[in-house]
Amino acid sequence: MSKEFTTISIPTALYRKIEETIKGTEVSSVASYIAKVVGEALLKAEAEPEVFNKEEEEKVKDRLKALGYID
């Protein structure tokens, strides 16, 4: 069994910088901002070549919808 959340420490200066950055934006907290930015960076680093182009992906999704696997 794994816990869904864990805690890390970051420099206070960085924390304050992020607070300023997200003021007035839709991002709700420093933690959300970090999760979003780091998550996107990791995805980019891990990215494999796309299997489907846009048209192929829509075709496969439509097929899976008609088959009842997704909606």
Next chain:
Amino acid sequence: MPRKLLVIGLDCAPSEIVIDRRAEFPVLDRLIGGGLHGKMRSSDPPITIPAWMSMTTGKDPGRLGLYGFRHRTGYSYDKMWIATSQAWKERAIWDVVGDHGGRSVLVSIPPSYPPRRVPGELISCFITPAQENAYTYPPQLRTEIEAKFGPYQFDVVFRTEDRDEILKEIYAMTAKRFDVIGYLLETRPWDFFMFVEIGVDRIQHAFWKYSDPEHHLYQPGNKYETAIIEYYKYVDARIGELLARAGEETAVLVVSDHGAKRMKGAFCINEWLIREGFLTLKDKPQRGASIEKTPVDWRRTKVWGWGGYYARLFFNVEGREPQGLIAPEDYEKEREAMIDRLLAVRGPNGEAWATRIIKPNEHYPEVRGDYPDLMVYFDDLFWRSAGTLGYDTLYLAENDTGPDDAVHAQEGMYILYDPLRKGSRRVDIDILDVAPTVLTTMGLPVPADMRGKVAGA
């Protein structure tokens, strides 16, 4: 060199048909009469993807990091990715066979697009976008197959209510697949041969209501009453032809990835979340709108869902989702409260439901990938989940996305016939037992990270 073993995969075949009605299928009856057989508990979730992967790698979906055909991309609200063969990170039966000098022929095991290099040959499956895509390994296998048999048919079109048309297509697809398999059995060097016939799943989803007297839309004496059973008889005869070409000492495994049962209806999970105050939309949606195409007010949304044969629920958590609402320290409390609400959901006539709920991070020994916060099997999967929106009801009598009368059952079936160790015995197994059983039957060692047992040992 390994002993030869042929796996005949019948997608969605339940033991209630294959084993309980064995007297109607002479070939399968002979295998049951000489082999281990019984129910096979499928994966959680019991869906084509990841079940076939779970079966052939001997690993559960948590370890595989795969929970269905599609997955949320990270913690985004609306980005998703479709599971393809690139999602296979774990070693499968054929990799072990290859390590020991054996060769495998693999036909249409989901997901096998794009076709990957394997120690042997491979034809991909129904997530191949179109005929024009490269769909074999090695690439030249496609030219050979098409020259002899014409274009390979991965699946049937499932967007029509014309049942006669669906029936015709299912038979045409199955006939061609068995022709191709028979050809490969005879012309290829192989030690492990495995294919999945998707027609069994398709005919059940399209015709269940015509043959199951307990289905709420069943009408006695209809013209499709025996459609499913007649198809099984056809497949039984075709299996007989394959066995004649497979070799007398070849061990045979007939197996399904999960079972089937009647659909009672579809429960509108996102409509329910709206009514319970967990999901807020910006506009009134059109009937049947997908949630990812519907503007959601994320600042006033705590939970949203995806539909299909089971429901996935996602929580909008601060520090995780871009506009998270639930504080991380409240996450478990909110999950427990949601579970209580879900378990209290009743049917349209107030009937109690045997709903099953899974917390992925607690259910699997190891949990990887993009897993949901909750997995929900409404009324033990009898009620599929409709994640689409714009309904003035929580209950739909029919599927929200296409012609479909059946849902999945947790248990599929298997028959293991070993001509060198004949003897009929009923032993129920788990899906994780299949890979160790196959490898042991072939005389190969079982990797230490395959947790399952050898059937009947």
